Amino acid sequence: MKILDYIEEVILFITFLTITLITFANILSRNIFKFSFSFTEEITINLLVLLTFVGTALGVRRYAHLGFTLIYDIAGKMGKKVIIVVSAIMSAGLFAILLYYGYEMVAFQMKISQTTPALGMPQWILSLALPLGALLCLIRTVQVTIEEIKTVDTDEDIQAVTNDQESLVETEEQKGEVKI
Amino acid sequence: MTAITLFGSFLALIALRVPIAASLAVSSVIVLFISNGFGSFEVVTDIMYTSVAKFTLLAIPFFILAGVIMDHIGISKRLIDFAQALVGHRKGGIVLVTVLVAIFFAAISGSGPATVAAIGGILIPAMIKNGYRKETAGGLVASAGAIGIIIPPSIAFIIFAIVAGDQIPITINRLFMAGIVPGILVGIGLFIAGMYVRNRDIKRGIFNQSEEMQIRKSTGKEKWDAFVRAIPGLLMPVIILGGIYGGIFTPTEAAVVAAMYGLIIGMFILRKDYFKVLYKIFIESALQTAVVMIIVSAASVFAYIVTTEQIASTISDVVLGITDNKYIILLLVNIILLIAGAFIDAISAYYIFVPILLPIMMQLNVDPTVFGVFMTINLAIGLFTPPVGLNLYVAASMSKSNILQISRGVVPFIIASIIVLLIVTYIPIITTFLPDLLGVK
Numbered sequence: 001m002k003i004l005d006y007i008e009e010v011i012l013f014i015t016f017l018t019i020t021l022i023t024f025a026n027i028l029s030r031n032i033f034k035f036s037f038s039f040t041e042e043i044t045i046n047l048l049v050l051l052t053f054v055g056t057a058l059g060v061r062r063y064a065h066l067g068f069t070l071i072y073d074i075a076g077k078m079g080k081k082v083i084i085v086v087s088a089i090m091s092a093g094l095f096a097i098l099l100y101y102g103y104e105m106v107a108f109q110m111k112i113s114q115t116t117p118a119l120g121m122p123q124w125i126l127s128l129a130l131p132l133g134a135l136l137c138l139i140r141t142v143q144v145t146i147e148e149i150k151t152v153d154t155d156e157d158i159q160a161v162t163n164d165q166e167s168l169v170e171t172e173e174q175k176g177e178v179k180i
Numbered sequence: 181m182t183a184i185t186l187f188g189s190f191l192a193l194i195a196l197r198v199p200i201a202a203s204l205a206v207s208s209v210i211v212l213f214i215s216n217g218f219g220s221f222e223v224v225t226d227i228m229y230t231s232v233a234k235f236t237l238l239a240i241p242f243f244i245l246a247g248v249i250m251d252h253i254g255i256s257k258r259l260i261d262f263a264q265a266l267v268g269h270r271k272g273g274i275v276l277v278t279v280l281v282a283i284f285f286a287a288i289s290g291s292g293p294a295t296v297a298a299i300g301g302i303l304i305p306a307m308i309k310n311g312y313r314k315e316t317a318g319g320l321v322a323s324a325g326a327i328g329i330i331i332p333p334s335i336a337f338i339i340f341a342i343v344a345g346d347q348i349p350i351t352i353n354r355l356f357m358a359g360i361v362p363g364i365l366v367g368i369g370l371f372i373a374g375m376y377v378r379n380r381d382i383k384r385g386i387f388n389q390s391e392e393m394q395i396r397k398s399t400g401k402e403k404w405d406a407f408v409r410a411i412p413g414l415l416m417p418v419i420i421l422g423g424i425y426g427g428i429f430t431p432t433e434a435a436v437v438a439a440m441y442g443l444i445i446g447m448f449i450l451r452k453d454y455f456k457v458l459y460k461i462f463i464e465s466a467l468q469t470a471v472v473m474i475i476v477s478a479a480s481v482f483a484y485i486v487t488t489e490q491i492a493s494t495i496s497d498v499v500l501g502i503t504d505n506k507y508i509i510l511l512l513v514n515i516i517l518l519i520a521g522a523f524i525d526a527i528s529a530y531y532i533f534v535p536i537l538l539p540i541m542m543q544l545n546v547d548p549t550v551f552g553v554f555m556t557i558n559l560a561i562g563l564f565t566p567p568v569g570l571n572l573y574v575a576a577s578m579s580k581s582n583i584l585q586i587s588r589g590v591v592p593f594i595i596a597s598i599i600v601l602l603i604v605t606y607i608p609i610i611t612t613f614l615p616d617l618l619g620v621k
Contacts (some may be wrong), residue, residue, distance in 0.1 A: 019241065048238060054470075055474075058320060062467065066201075094209065095219055097225070101225035130229050
């Protein structure tokens with residue numbers, strides 16, 4: 001699963017950096033050379049979709065998503081396990097829908113050779129962001145569910161598992177998710 | 181009936197610890213399945229994709245990036261040092277420092293918990309050292325950090341403008357400008373509450389006053405040095421707000437310029453460690469972005485159901501059927517939003533409540549700008565209301581107090597904020613005065 005961390009992080013880093021540079025270059029060009037290449041918007045907003053869904057997968061892995069854990073916290077061992085499994089099925093179900101219908105969408109766009117309005121790029125390449133992200137989210141959901149069930153058994157704190165506390169903001173985000 | 185299925189399944193999922201984003205989408209899927217079977221699931225995928233692919237929303241990752249950079253290069257520390265040099269030696273000076281820095285940092289970051297994390301690490305220990313009890317320190321920082329979503333640039337206002345924009349013309353620029361005065365008023369309220377707690381604790385003999393007096397007055401030279409060191413941070417809001425209101429940038433462009441500015445000054449401040457840190461900064465920002473954006477994505481499906489299934493109009497008919505007294509309805513709306521804000525995050529709250537409440541507000545002739553601002557104050561208060569306010573947990577861990585202690589410590593600040601909330605709700609000119617004066621549409 002280490003390799004998955006690496007893949008997600010690299011995708012996120014490159015995507016974010018690209019969005020930033022393209023958008024900034026566009027402002028410079030418009031204000032200095034009076035030349036707007038706003039057609040690149042098409043790329044940046046689709047990259048934002050990629051950033052969102054791949055980031056969501058990493059967020060699942062790092063327990064970063066906001067949720068309400070009060071009832072979970074006071075539940076007993078068995079109750080905790082039931083909640084973990086039920087909530088995992090719900091999340092996984094959603095990601096499965098996104099994966100299946102996202103794949104259908106991509107397949108359809110390939111079939112009719114749909115291109116983007118401004119740049120004429122094949123739309124399906126950009127749309128791939130959704131099924132790809134959903135697949136990663138699905139894998140991550142299964143991964144953390146197994147991890148959490150083990151955690152309940154050994155009665156460890158979830159905090160201890162996520163040893164990635166590089167900064168205060170991140171620590172805070174994990175805290176928020178664990179307790180809220 | 182649809183309304184009950186939608187909200188009922190949403191609450192049940194939330195209770196079962198399903199993340200808020202997934203709860204929003206799954207409850208929508210359930211409603212769609214009941215009315216159309218599998219046939220309409222494509223709508224879910226479609227909305228979740230297109231709702232994120234918007235140029236306006238690009239402002240969110242950039243403002244997050246700018247805030248994370250500012251935090252990593254120690255700008256918050258420099259701002260705190262500068263504020264300390266100015267007012268730190270006065271009685272209760274640290275309370276003023278906390279509120280000032282929170283307001284200022286809010287003008288950079290745009291997110292509540294991020295502001296708490298950025299300033300709390302230094303200010304909570306400093307307050308405790310100054311004789312304040314840890315729950316007071318934690319409570320003040322938790323509440324001051326929430327001002328972040330009222331003072332521009334604010335991710336909350338961007339989302340409000342997008343959601344409300346489906347029904348009425350409203351701009352991010354106007355909301356940003358409108359948030360300034362109410363945001364400062366909340367700051368003043370928190371300062372007064374902080375001073376009240378300090379004086380009360382002195383009377384009760386649980387405040388160590390001798391410790392407070394240890395900060396001596398800074399010399400002119402020290403003040404100047406602190407100012408120079410704070411310049412990179414002080415310039416950030418000037419660039420963002422100056423750029424937007426000087427008519428040079430759109431909010432999205434201002435955000436990317438702020439992020440680039442941060443990346444460039446980061447290079448000078450961090451020097452050789454820069455590239456190692458840069459990777460971390462981007463990953464951390466990406467993660468924070470995704471947490472917000474996946475809620476935008478899922479909540480859009482929820483809002484679609486609320487609108488297409490006529491849930492919004494049903495609820496608004498019911499409410500207006502009970503009473504058409506504007507002041508009573510405004511009070512009810514505030515109570516509902518305070519409760520909702522205590523349990524769900526601000527972004528989801530906009531997608532759930534704006535489609536329902538905006539038609540009611542329009543019927544009652546409430547200025548949508550005022551609605552946007554008082555709704556945001558409500559949701560800001562939700563960030564530090566027990567039992568689930570996000571800021572409280574951040575502040576509790578930073579002040580080494582438990583959630584019960586900090587819940588008690590935050591009460592005076594909640595009361596002060598609610599008073600300001602009511603003032604802003606019932607005196608609309610406080611909100612509209614500044615944007616109208618400057619002609620910001």
